[in-house]
Amino acid sequence: MPRFKEYNYNQMVMLPISFERQILPGTFEHSVNYLVDEKLDLSIFDSRYNNDETGRPAYDPAILLKIVLLAYSRGVTSSRKIEALCRENVIFMAISADTSPHFTTIADFISSCPEQIAKLFQQVILICDDMGLIGREMFAVDGCKMPSNASKEWSGTRTELKKKAQKIDRAVRYLLKKHRDEDKKGHAEESVRRREEQQIEKLLAASDKIEKFLQHNQERLGRNGKAVKSNITDNDSAKMKTGHGVIQGYNGVAAVDGKHQVVVAAEAFGSGQEHGLLEPMLEQVEENLDEEPLDDAKVLADSGYCNAGTLDYLEQRQIDGYVADHGFRSRDPRFADAGRYKPSTTDKIRTKSRFTTEDFQADIENRTCVCPAGKTMWLKCARARIVNSIFMQFQAHQSDCAGCELRAQCLRSSKQKGARQVNIPLAVLPRVEVGVLARMKAKIDSAKGRHIYSRRLGIVEPVFGNIRETLGLHRFTLRGKKKVDGQWKLMTMLHNMLKIHRYGLAT
Ligand code: SF4
Structure with a gap:
C-alpha cells in the first residue's frame, strides 16, 4: 500500500508579503517601477481627469502604465488577463500595490491615450539618448505587417460591397420564398425552419x-487617387x-538606431504599400531626437521604400540614404547562384508554350518574314524601339490566322481575334x-554601398522579432489608426525600456 503526504484544506496560513520586497533590483519590474516613478513625466495624463472637486478618485496612471508595460513584456495583451494577473500574481499585486x-x-487606458x-x-x-544607447550613425527603417481587429471578409470597394449586399439580399429572398412554398404545401421541418x-x-x-457603412462612408482612395478596398469593421486598416498570406491589418513601421537597436520613431500605417513612408519616419526621427540627428547619419531602407519621390527627398535634404x-x-x-534571384522559369515556360521568333523565317535585308504555317507576313515597322532594343516588326494577315491549324501554338489564347x-x-x-534612381543604383551597387546596406537586416529585423516572438504581439487588438498607432508606440516603447533595463538599470 503506497503512503502519501497528508494534506488538509481545513487550515489557514498567514503569508506576510511586503510589496516593496517583491520588486527586486535587477528585474524588469524594478526597472519599470523606477522609470515610471522617477524618470517619466506623467503630468501629461492630468488633462484626462476632471475630479479635483467632485467625483471619485481615479486609478493613478502610473499604476496602470506599470501594470500594462509589465503584462505586455510577458506577452499578455488582453485586459481581462491583466486584471486576473493583478488578482492572482504576487508580482502584479506588488506593482499595482494591490x-x-x-x-x-x-x-480604456490603453485605447484612449494614444497622444499621451x-x-x-x-x-x-x-x-x-542620455544613457548613450543611441549612436546616431545609422538608422534603418522597415515595417512589420500585422493583422488588426477586423476581418478581411468585410472589405471591398463600394461597388464590391454593394454586390455583397445584393448577394445577401438574394439569399434572404430565396429562403423566404422557400418558406412560403413549404407553408403552402404544409411540410416544413421544424428544426430546419428554426435554423433558417x-x-x-x-x-x-x-x-x-x-448599407449603413455605404451611407456614412465615402470611397477610400489610395496614394495614386485610385479606389482601394474599404473595411466595414475598421476602415483605417488595409x-x-x-x-504568410493576405491579411487585414496595419503596417507598424519603425526607424531603428544601429548602435543598440533602439527604436527612434514608430508609427502604424493602414497601408500595405511602403512608398512615401520614409519621409514621415525621418521627420519623426528628427522630432524625437534633438540636434539634427540625420546630418551625419546613414539611412537604410529596403526596396519597398524605393521610388523617385523618396530618393529626391533624400537628395534635397542631403541625407546619406541607401x-x-x-x-x-x-x-x-x-x-548569382541564389535561385531566388534567377530569372523566373515561368517566363521560359510561357515563351516555350507558343512559337518564338526562332520559329519565324525572317530576312532582315529583304524585309520579309514567313510564319511557321508558311504564310507571308507583312512589314509593320522597320525599326521599332521598345525600351532599349530595336526590332523589325512583322504581322500576319488576319485571314491567314483565322483558319490556321497552328493557332493554339502561335497565338496567346484561342480567343485572340x-x-x-x-x-x-x-x-x-x-x-x-x-x-535619381540611377544615382542610387550606382551608390548601392558600389562595394562601400553594399557593405553599408548589408547592416540593414541586422539592425531592424531583430526588433520586429523581439516584438513578435518575445513580447508576443502577433496582432493589433484595437481598431482605428490612432488607437493602433498608440498600441504600436507602446510596444516599441517597451522594447526601448527593455534596452534601458539591459544596458543600464539592471547592471
Ligand atoms: S496563327 Fe497566323 S502567324 Fe501563326 S502560324 Fe498560323 S497563320 Fe502563321
Missing part, C-alpha cells in the same frame, strides 16, 4: 451593416500581402540610366 483595477479601466503614449515614447527615447430563420436574421443584420531597388540582389554577383505579330531583334542600345 489596487486591482477592473479590465475595462485597463482597456506618443509623448511617453518620446521621453523614453530621450532617456536612451436564425440565418435570415443574421443575413439581414449583415446587409444592414453594409488588406495587405505578407509572407535604399535598395527591386533588382538590387539580382545585380549582386554574390547572389487579331493576327500574330513578331518582333525580330535588330540591336540592343546601351542602357543609359540617368536621374
Whole structure:
C-alpha cells in the first residue's frame, strides 16, 4: 500500500508579503517601477481627469502604465488577463500595490491615450539618448505587417460591397420564398425552419451593416487617387500581402538606431504599400531626437521604400540614404547562384508554350518574314524601339490566322481575334540610366554601398522579432489608426525600456 503526504484544506496560513520586497533590483519590474516613478513625466495624463472637486478618485496612471508595460513584456495583451494577473500574481499585486483595477479601466487606458503614449515614447527615447544607447550613425527603417481587429471578409470597394449586399439580399429572398412554398404545401421541418430563420436574421443584420457603412462612408482612395478596398469593421486598416498570406491589418513601421537597436520613431500605417513612408519616419526621427540627428547619419531602407519621390527627398535634404531597388540582389554577383534571384522559369515556360521568333523565317535585308504555317507576313515597322532594343516588326494577315491549324501554338489564347505579330531583334542600345534612381543604383551597387546596406537586416529585423516572438504581439487588438498607432508606440516603447533595463538599470 503506497503512503502519501497528508494534506488538509481545513487550515489557514498567514503569508506576510511586503510589496516593496517583491520588486527586486535587477528585474524588469524594478526597472519599470523606477522609470515610471522617477524618470517619466506623467503630468501629461492630468488633462484626462476632471475630479479635483467632485467625483471619485481615479486609478493613478502610473499604476496602470506599470501594470500594462509589465503584462505586455510577458506577452499578455488582453485586459481581462491583466486584471486576473493583478488578482492572482504576487508580482502584479506588488506593482499595482494591490489596487486591482477592473479590465475595462485597463482597456480604456490603453485605447484612449494614444497622444499621451506618443509623448511617453518620446521621453523614453530621450532617456536612451542620455544613457548613450543611441549612436546616431545609422538608422534603418522597415515595417512589420500585422493583422488588426477586423476581418478581411468585410472589405471591398463600394461597388464590391454593394454586390455583397445584393448577394445577401438574394439569399434572404430565396429562403423566404422557400418558406412560403413549404407553408403552402404544409411540410416544413421544424428544426430546419428554426435554423433558417436564425440565418435570415443574421443575413439581414449583415446587409444592414453594409448599407449603413455605404451611407456614412465615402470611397477610400489610395496614394495614386485610385479606389482601394474599404473595411466595414475598421476602415483605417488595409488588406495587405505578407509572407504568410493576405491579411487585414496595419503596417507598424519603425526607424531603428544601429548602435543598440533602439527604436527612434514608430508609427502604424493602414497601408500595405511602403512608398512615401520614409519621409514621415525621418521627420519623426528628427522630432524625437534633438540636434539634427540625420546630418551625419546613414539611412537604410529596403526596396519597398524605393521610388523617385523618396530618393529626391533624400537628395534635397542631403541625407546619406541607401535604399535598395527591386533588382538590387539580382545585380549582386554574390547572389548569382541564389535561385531566388534567377530569372523566373515561368517566363521560359510561357515563351516555350507558343512559337518564338526562332520559329519565324525572317530576312532582315529583304524585309520579309514567313510564319511557321508558311504564310507571308507583312512589314509593320522597320525599326521599332521598345525600351532599349530595336526590332523589325512583322504581322500576319488576319485571314491567314483565322483558319490556321497552328493557332493554339502561335497565338496567346484561342480567343485572340487579331493576327500574330513578331518582333525580330535588330540591336540592343546601351542602357543609359540617368536621374535619381540611377544615382542610387550606382551608390548601392558600389562595394562601400553594399557593405553599408548589408547592416540593414541586422539592425531592424531583430526588433520586429523581439516584438513578435518575445513580447508576443502577433496582432493589433484595437481598431482605428490612432488607437493602433498608440498600441504600436507602446510596444516599441517597451522594447526601448527593455534596452534601458539591459544596458543600464539592471547592471
Ligand atoms: S496563327 Fe497566323 S502567324 Fe501563326 S502560324 Fe498560323 S497563320 Fe502563321
